[in-house]
Amino acid sequence: MHLFYTPGINPLHKQFFLDEEESKHAIRVMRLQKDDEVQLIDGKGGLYVAAIIDPHPKRTILEIKSVINGYRxxxxxxxxxIAPTKNIERIEWFLEKATEIGIDEISFLICQRSERKEVKTGRLNKIITSAMKQSLKAYHPVLNEAVAFNRFxxxxxxxxxxxxxxxxxxKVSLRNELQLQSRSLILIGPEGDFTLDEVDIALKNQYKAITLGESRLRTETAALEACFEVNFLNRVD
Known part of the structure; x- marks a missing residue:
């Protein structure tokens, strides 16, 4: 079943209009027709099943059939x-994979050794949206603007x-320190790592120093490793 991201929908809607971009994709690209069923996700945990009642390429009208709140x-x-990498494609890769694995919020840190000092989040949010749809998740991770390390x-x-x-x-391991089914925040530094001053500031602000293994990892790999570990440790089979 085809899936669309519709952040403007809510459980009270009986009908919903796809915007022009999504309507064109549904009717002209996917060639969906009247009575075809689709799925909608609102990015806040809602998964909707809807049927097309007017397949207009600019304003497709849907009838909401059912809704699941808090889906997955x-x-x-x-x-x-995470400190943004000089090569933005490496951050794009991280955002895509982290969204597929499971993440709730991402912030960009501008550190003393950061090679990239600004990040444009427009395209990055689109990558997150695409990964969310690909992995059939109903929650859209929050992507924050870049901020200085000390301020963060x-x-x-x-x-x-x-x-x-x-x-x-x-340094401790996440396996031994992570409190399961709770909230956690993990800082990942730039290619040149955090400075000793930055590490000291973090420790004085009640951060715990952790190791992600014996290998020296790239920034985006370290961030994804941390993401995987937290999700794996919280997995309920």
Missing amino acids: KRNHYLHVA IANAFNGQKFIAHCEEGN
Whole structure:
């Protein structure tokens, strides 16, 4: 069944209009016709089944047949704050794969060693949307604008806070420290890693230093490894 992202829909709707872009895709590209059924996701946990009642290429009208709220809601909340890489394609890859695996929020950190100082989130949000549809998820991860490291660290977070870095020192593993079915925030540094000052600031703000294994990982690989570990540890078979 074909799937569309419709953030403007809510469970009270009996009918819904696809916007011009989605209507054109549905009618001209997918060649859907009257009475064909489609699925809609609102990005807030709602999964809808709808039937086409007017297959107009600019304003397709749908009749809502059923809705599931909290569709595949995960038992934890994961926020990854990552320093954007110089090559933006590597961040695009991370966003796609992390969305497919499961992530709730992404922030971009501008650190002392960051090679990229700004990020345009428009295209990146489209990549997230596409990955959300591909993996049949009903929750759209939040993508925040880039922010300076010190400013981000000062923000409150209700949950566990971790910083992954490559410097020597006492570090713990997520497997031993992560509180399951809870909220967690993980910081991932730039290609040159966090500075010692940044690590110290994080530790003074109640972040715990963690290791992601013995290998030296690229920024986007480290972020995805952290994402995978949190989801794996919270998995309920």
